[in-house]
Amino acid sequence: MKRRAWEAIRSEVAAAPDDLETGGILLGKDTNGGVTISVAGDPGPNAVHEPTRFLRDLNHAQRVAAAGWEHDQSVWVGEWHTHPRSNPVPSPIDIDSYLRHLADDELEFDCFISIIVSPSYEPAVAACWVVTRDAATLTPLTIESDTA
Numbered sequence: 001m002k003r004r005a006w007e008a009i010r011s012e013v014a015a016a017p018d019d020l021e022t023g024g025i026l027l028g029k030d031t032n033g034g035v036t037i038s039v040a041g042d043p044g045p046n047a048v049h050e051p052t053r054f055l056r057d058l059n060h061a062q063r064v065a066a067a068g069w070e071h072d073q074s075v076w077v078g079e080w081h082t083h084p085r086s087n088p089v090p091s092p093i094d095i096d097s098y099l100r101h102l103a104d105d106e107l108e109f110d111c112f113i114s115i116i117v118s119p120s121y122e123p124a125v126a127a128c129w130v131v132t133r134d135a136a137t138l139t140p141l142t143i144e145s146d147t148a
Helices: 003-015 058-072 092-103
Strands: 023-031 034-040 048-050 053-055 075-082 112-118 125-131 136-139
Touching (some): 003 023, 003 034, 003 112, 023 058, 023 112, 034 075, 058 075, 092 112, 092 125
Antiparallel strands (some): 023 075, 112 125, 125 136
């Protein structure tokens, strides 16, 4: 993950109400070494924030994705969101959402990247999950220079 994407997540988490989920889309590229995330979108003005659920502002997410494609051909690779009062582990609601994305032939996902942040810890804890049709696997999250 590029540092600017990680800093965008940290900024959104710091600004979010303590008891409501927030999140956004992840844009990047699938390379030989895995997925490199270059953009972490914000929730958008019409996002729905609840204690155990977050629904991104779809129109906003589409604009973020279009700008990413225009800038460097980044594509939607996943999503990030918070779990304000629980561990950074995908909930049943999360898994259902990811599996719907993976089953949608138009989206052409082989895997779906999910970064979950639990801000209730000090410091906040983040976990990166690579989700396929068969499993959700905890994967190291590496922050790299924006120029790398």
